[in-house]
Amino acid sequence: MNMNEEELLRNFEEKIDVDQKIEPRDWMPEAYRKHLIRQISQHAHSEVIGMQPEGNWINRAPSLRAKMVLLAKIQDEAGHGLYLYSAAETLGISREEMLDQLHTLKAKYSNIFNYPTLTWADIGAVGWLVDGAAIVNQVSLQRTSYGPYSRGMIRICKEESFHQRQGYEIMAQMAQGTPEQKEMAQDALNRFWWPSMMMFGPHDSNSPNTGNALRWRIKRESNDTLRQRFIDKTVQQANVIGLTIPDPDLKWNEERGHYDFGEINWEEFYAVINGNGPCNKERIDHHKKAHEEGRWVREAALAYAEKQKQETLV
């Protein structure tokens, strides 16, 4: 059976329209494949680079419980990176290629991880706000049209459900703690609020890749929709623990049934994307260094496997 490109595309889009998943061996338009590789690898890199700001506090976690929880959480991030790398691999790109793109700055990762974690409260803010924002996005992506990505997201959402609670618990405890702790908590919220808002990307009107991504159901909801959902649920949580969201324009809009909020500093957003955030260089340098320092181990493991193969043949 030889179908021409047009028929193939029609079949493909019909599948998408009835919410059938696209599987690795199915025909797909090149633009779909490319968009997915870009988005999934970026997502994977975000999980992996995201280990660093949290890892920054492992040695200094203030209790045995806090340390175990943080370790388990960062481990999950690594695991999620792996789910996503392997989802991308089903599209014909190798992990080596993806790492190379990360190291040569051709691939991006979420801006948020270019911000430093300066105090223990930042670990709370990262869990509460950053994971909170990520979950809003990921829940929506569970219904993405590409099978392996969707299945990865379902698994990730299931595992991530404790992450946000872990962060919020830290914030709650500090907000009700000593004056110094409360100050740290508010300061962390002040620093992480706007970068978290930026995690959803530019306004829909300024988002060049949204059109195709929505048509092909790679993304299921727009940036602005997801951002609004995050704000609406987070404001209440801040109120409960007595912290103030650093946005003077934030107020409930009865008519819309949503919170109105101030304008994001897009200049900062693009500066960080283009490499000029507080930790861009540190994050990539760290990853490259670990990769370089691990080369001899990877080579040894390969050499050993090769020898084992020879021995079996003899």
Next chain:
Amino acid sequence: MEHTQGKLWEVFIQSKNNLPYKHAGSIHATDKEMAIQNARDLYTRRGEGRGIWVVPSDCIVASNPEDEESLFDPGVDKIYRHPTFYHMPDGAENI
């Protein structure tokens, strides 16, 4: 570019004794023992498994999506393969 990330393996997990092994995802490893351990660490951290199979991904043979209809549709209308196809006389028990 270097190629030192190891081979790709597909991971199958048995969640409980006597249940079939189910595809969970994949991992990278350079040898069998490492593949089992990496699979264990990635897919059973929350007690999801009692058994693991790992298979080098390039050993998996998969059907071609283009053959989907010719492979599987002929099996759909053979309703006599199902017990409900048969008429049983009233009153018959244990059959």
Next chain:
Amino acid sequence: MTDKERLLQYCLRQGDTHIIFGYRLGEWCSKAHILEEDIALTNIALDHMGLGNAWLERAASVDSEKRSPDDLAYRRNEREYYNLLLAEQPNGNYANTIARQFLFDVYSVLYYSELLNSADDTLAGIAGKGLKEVRYHYKHSAQWVVRLGDGTVESHKKIQEAIDDMWRFTEELFEMDETDDIIAKSGVGVDVSGLKEAWKTQVSEVLEKATLSLPDHNLSRTGSKTGVHTEHLGHILAEMQYLPRAYPDAQW
């Protein structure tokens, strides 16, 4: 020393060792040679933290000062910590870490196998849980010793150097002082001096498989039983205890 004080001391020794191993392995987070191994190392770190916590809970239960496990972990200073010197040795390159873990893991399997018979139910319980975990740790580290030993020229050299280096801290694993003696004789603890032969045999077997040789030096350092450590421990505690020390009134 009273019985309780002795048991406290005994539990601190084991608990501290696990906590410090957990600290060191946790340091690998985001630094392993491949993402899969990052998860493996932090998994092992978590096992050690869990075991450390269990030992410190037992310690806390007999502490006359009524300190909690967190108090014990976060509010004792360098001279009051009793972990094995081996545990605090820096991660170095991956071979150093694997050598350190391997030498301990072999010991640990033997130790917990014995502790299963402890007359103290809590300790026997820790052993039951711990044995499953440390058997896995052993598998992980022993396999890596073999991969590195029988891998490339470079990896062979690195792991041999690492084994030679860490060897200095292994004599201490089998050391017994009066506290250990009494605890062992009462059927609560393990007479670790009796584990040495089995340990050496197993270590030798793996090294041979890895084309490595037993170290031929007699260098040895001990001191942890009286809280005399290498210089590394102070730095660990400085970092680990910083928050509870800086904000003594705060709850975390």
